Amino acid sequence: MKLKLLIATAIVCQSVSSFAQKQVFKNELRAPAYPLVTIDPNTSAWSYSNELNADVVRHWTGKSFPLLGVLKVDGKTYRFLGKEEAELLPLARMGEHAAWTGSYVVSEPASDWMKPSFDARQWKTGAAPFGTKDKEPNVETDWQEPKIWIKREVELTEDLTGKSVYIEFTHDDDAILYVNGIEVVNTGNSTGKNSRVKLPDHVVKTLKKGKNILAGYCYNRVANGYFDFGLFTEKEGSIQFDNEAKQITSNVQATQTHYSFNCGPVDLKITFTAPMFLDKLDLMARPVNYLSYTVHAKDGKKHQVQLYLEAAPNWALNSPLQDAASSFFTSGNLQFVKTGSKSQQVLAKKGDDLRIDWGYFYMAGAKSKTKSAVGSSHQLRSNFLKSENGSSSNGGQQLALIQSFDVSSSYQDKILLGYDDLYSIQYFGQNLRPYWNNTGNSSIEKQFELADKEYTVLKKAADKFDAELWGTALRNGGEDYAALCALAYRQAIAAHKLVKAPNGDLLLLSKENDSNGSIGTVDVTYPSAPIFLYYNPELAKALMNAIFYYSESNKWTKPFAAHDVGTYPLANGQTYGGDMPVEESGNMLLLTYALAKVEGNAAYAKKHWKVLSTWVDYLVDKGLDPENQLCTDDFAGHFAHNANLSIKAILGIASYGYLAQMLGEEATAKKYLTEAKAMAMKWKKMAEDGDHYKLTFDKSGTWSQKYNMVWDKLLKMDIFDPSIRETEIKYYLSKQNKYGLPLDNRQPYTKTDWIIWTATMADDKPTFEAFLKPVYRFMNETTDRVPMSDWTYTDRPKRAGFKARSVVGGYFIKMLEEKLGKAK
CATH class of the missing domain: 1.50.10.10 (Glycosyltransferase)
Structure with missing residues (x-):
């Protein structure tokens, strides 16, 4: 009996191991969002679309967490990760960045209140954001009543016909927004933070030089209220990687998210791995994830390949408008890029829709195979397209790593991504370090080094x-x-x-x-x-x-x-x-x-x-x-x-x-x-x-x-x-x-x-x-x-x-x- 049990156990274990390595089990769920980099509430990056390259990578709050991945094969580029986010120029900033003044009432106005011709001079005047002042950060005008109606005058210096224009808004709860009297947003019973909607052409045509009206209604059903909105236009010429890799599969598992792509003569497999094993606290708390990849030549011919990974300072900022400092360096066997805010106000903010703006975000690859660069996104991408890779700095703070190799059959490699938050929590007045460095005797470089050395074992354990x-x-x-x-x-x-x-x-x-x-x-x-x-x-x-x-x-x-x-x-x-x-x-x-x-x-x-x-x-x-x-x-x-x-x-x-x-x-x-x-x-x-x-x-x-x-x-x-x-x-x-x-x-x-x-x-x-x-x-x-x-x-x-x-x-x-x- 014991021998039979032992044999059966061995078969099951072998089956599970084979099952894991071949990844024959597939999650058919089309996820609402796909987890990519998951470390803690601050460093939490997701793909909000079916295809990994159909949208920008986002923080769980919905804010852009730009992470751009491109494979260049024999000189032709294939964007497989993220999307080049069109640079937006503010026509009328959101109140969270620059307080604006509008007219408002909290009792229901006439039915034509949203029209430009409506006279709102008898309404109150207040600065945005509007909200529950004792509960929500950044609020300028206290709004305690269930409903609010707001009109905002926007002065334009030119007609916007033919341009790409967006309305951006934060709402808690229901919101309806109008541009020059035309409804452009109706959220129903929901909340949202910095949502963005592209205006249809017929609405953009109404945006003429001179006075224009943005109008918004918000209904706070329960608890905290918040309302803010602004207008933006797209900067031309900011897209350089318009050729997309063709995504073949996606598969979310507990500790990993897998993708596969067709990139012309080669296939590309990408896996995001977070070895968060709950019975191993050192691993669960280690602030390093992996992006691993396999490139396979379909035709058996030799191909020159480069993988480009670019990240924005947003990963270490609450707002992309904050000043950042980025750099590159080597430590041990790894080539690093690093970014963080210049101010470094540790544990200075609290709240819900916030991202960390202290500590530092890092990416790293094997020093022998990886080049690093820091600069503006336009310059970094232009250099990569021209194969002018390497360390540079031209005033921008974007980070990039480039790995170059030839492939005639298959090639595997990885890039490590992580965050050092220095101090994580203030606990009854005392600032606490993260668990992985609770004694102060470790460093983020040591954590990356361990993650690099243990990758093969941890990848099998994750499978x-x-x-x-x-x-x-x-x-x-x-x-x-x-x-x-x-x-x-x-x-x-x-x-x-x-x-x-x-x-x-x-x-x-x-x-x-x-x-x-x-x-x-x-x-x-x-x-x-x-x-x-x-x-x-x-x-x-x-x-x-x-x-x-x-x-x-x-x-x-x-x-x-x-x-x-x-x-x-x-x-x-x-x-x-x-x-x-x-x-x-x-x-x-x-x-x-x-x-x-x-x-x-x-x-x-x-x-x-x-x-x-x-x-x-x-x-x-x-x-x-x-x-x-x-x-x-x-x-x-x-x-x-x-x-x-x-x-x-x-x-x-x-x-x-x-x-x-x-x-x-x-x-x-x-x-x-x-x-x-x-x-x-x-x-x-x-x-x-x-x-x-x-x-x-x-x-x-x-x-x-x-x-x-x-x-x-x-x-x-x-x-x-x-x-x-x-x-x-x-x-x-x-x-x-x-x-x-x-x-x-x-x-x-x-x-x-x-x-x-x-x-x-x-x-x-x-x-x-x-x-x-x-x-x-x-x-x-x-x-x-x-x-x-x-x-x-x-x-x-x-x-x-x-x-x-x-x-x-x-x-x-x-x-x-x-x-x-x-x-x-």
């Missing part, structure tokens, strides 16, 4: 890991599930930063991307935790450590858990405007018990028992029928008697009871488990509504996803009557729309992470897959090309908001179910 993740997800949830998990892996991790606290605790601090920029948000930790519970429980602790410290240090004195510990990257205390008492306390208790089940002991709970005891008593007092307060779905606003929130409270109390049991505190265990079961019985009576259970206890005819109940099943808590789950699952199947199950009866929007939690409540794989298919369909068809959104509509392929958030780590809950099933 194997990707195959294993795909296989596990496929077994548990089907092919659609495997595709979503593969896409979610790097997004979930890169929305965090790993540091070490002064007391030695690991801190894995999330950034609440495209939401409000909070750091260490508990109701972001809660949905993202399954990926970390599955791969490394120490990182699950690292998600919670800051919140425990916040209470235990008496910096947070309320009898429930805090919402956050600040605004990224400043973790100096909660900055969110409203507490979520039941939500966050329930989250912390549930996750502490889930961690104990994964580890097989309650040592972590024992360490934090005093504060857990405070939180559980709050839930006993307030949790059964929650007062008018926010829950994690705070975009839906405050509401009382929330049945799903009550489930969280009850299971949080049960979690405390089971933790007490694991610690041998039998009397305490009995007390809280008895309380939880009694509350669950009351819940059933309060929430029952015929063939389903209510959204709120006081309103019949309502319903909602009871995704919190998944823990009753996964942790085998036996608190709620199992028939509740069965009833709800059956009811949900009748409520699905084309793109998913709505969050509740109030709106057609949903949360994709909660759908997967709800689906995991089902007892069979076909039902699970029935909930997954619409989510897959949404991601495959959405017209919003951004890193996966978790807040989406179910009746149309549009996101309601959010992108690039860590909560997609919650997709791994189905895999976690299998792991917990094997736990002692």
Whole structure:
């Protein structure tokens, strides 16, 4: 028997290894955006298009992160990566760069308000950006009302007929924009940062010399408001690499994104690799990714080939208008290019739609095979076209690396990309270095050197890991599930930063991307935790450590858990405007018990028992029928008697009871488990509504996803009557729309992470897959090309908001179910 098992294991391992190396498994999902370079919330670069060369590479916020890749074969160029971004000249700058003054009102004006002939002299006057001044950075004019109407006068020095003109805008939430009275943008219920729309010719023809009018309406549905817009024209003659390589395939896997291209007589394969293995913290935190490539001559003839990779200083700037300093140098066996802001104001900014502007971005290649250059984009590209490569400087700050070689069969090489942020997080007043350099004894050059030496081993490990993740997800949830998990892996991790606290605790601090920029948000930790519970429980602790410290240090004195510990990257205390008492306390208790089940002991709970005891008593007092307060779905606003929130409270109390049991505190265990079961019985009576259970206890005819109940099943808590789950699952199947199950009866929007939690409540794989298919369909068809959104509509392929958030780590809950099933 043992021999047979050993042989079978060997066959499986060999199969997985072969499977990985040949890459025969393919993710057929047309991703909303493709991960390219994923290090942390600051260094996070994506392709927002189906073809790698159809658009500029972008930061997760949507801002341009120019990375341009060109292959020259026998003198002919083929652009395979990124797009030359036409240089835009400002006709009317956005307020974030130069405050402009407009006329505005906050009560609905006459229907012709947007027309140039409308007289707005009675309106108020204010400077842009307009927004919630105490919540949003850069706001000049405070806007607290739900709606705003703004008119902006733009003086042009010439007619623009025949030119390429763009309107750029930032909005939170719904926005409609007009140019000379003609509607050019209507976003619907969504948010956006620095979106850009090219104006149609008939609109451009109206832009005449003299006075022109831009008009905008914005409706802030909930929380923070923000509105800003400007006008730009394209600079002529800025495109030099117009010949595109023909993309053949794309394939997103957990740690890698693969592409293949036809470049005339040669084929090109490109792989972006981020060896973010969660059980190896040094690798997970190493701030270096790879762009590796293989060139294959199709005709067997010898070809002269050069690969050109160019990056912009944007990688190290919040705004491309900031002054940068770029350079090149050699270190060890590597040739480097480097860029960073001149000001280097370390940890000086906090907020959501921000990019890092301290520290330095680097690219490197083997010194023996790589030439470097720094200069203006026009000059660097012209030099490459003329084969005048090498180090130069003509006032510009663009970076380029060029690798030259001959190929008659196949040639392989790589370029390394990385970021040294010097200091990553400010933690209660103290600046913390990144985990990879927490003692100050390393350097970015050493990290690049290690990455270079270990590449071959790490590439094989990445292939194997990707195959294993795909296989596990496929077994548990089907092919659609495997595709979503593969896409979610790097997004979930890169929305965090790993540091070490002064007391030695690991801190894995999330950034609440495209939401409000909070750091260490508990109701972001809660949905993202399954990926970390599955791969490394120490990182699950690292998600919670800051919140425990916040209470235990008496910096947070309320009898429930805090919402956050600040605004990224400043973790100096909660900055969110409203507490979520039941939500966050329930989250912390549930996750502490889930961690104990994964580890097989309650040592972590024992360490934090005093504060857990405070939180559980709050839930006993307030949790059964929650007062008018926010829950994690705070975009839906405050509401009382929330049945799903009550489930969280009850299971949080049960979690405390089971933790007490694991610690041998039998009397305490009995007390809280008895309380939880009694509350669950009351819940059933309060929430029952015929063939389903209510959204709120006081309103019949309502319903909602009871995704919190998944823990009753996964942790085998036996608190709620199992028939509740069965009833709800059956009811949900009748409520699905084309793109998913709505969050509740109030709106057609949903949360994709909660759908997967709800689906995991089902007892069979076909039902699970029935909930997954619409989510897959949404991601495959959405017209919003951004890193996966978790807040989406179910009746149309549009996101309601959010992108690039860590909560997609919650997709791994189905895999976690299998792991917990094997736990002692």
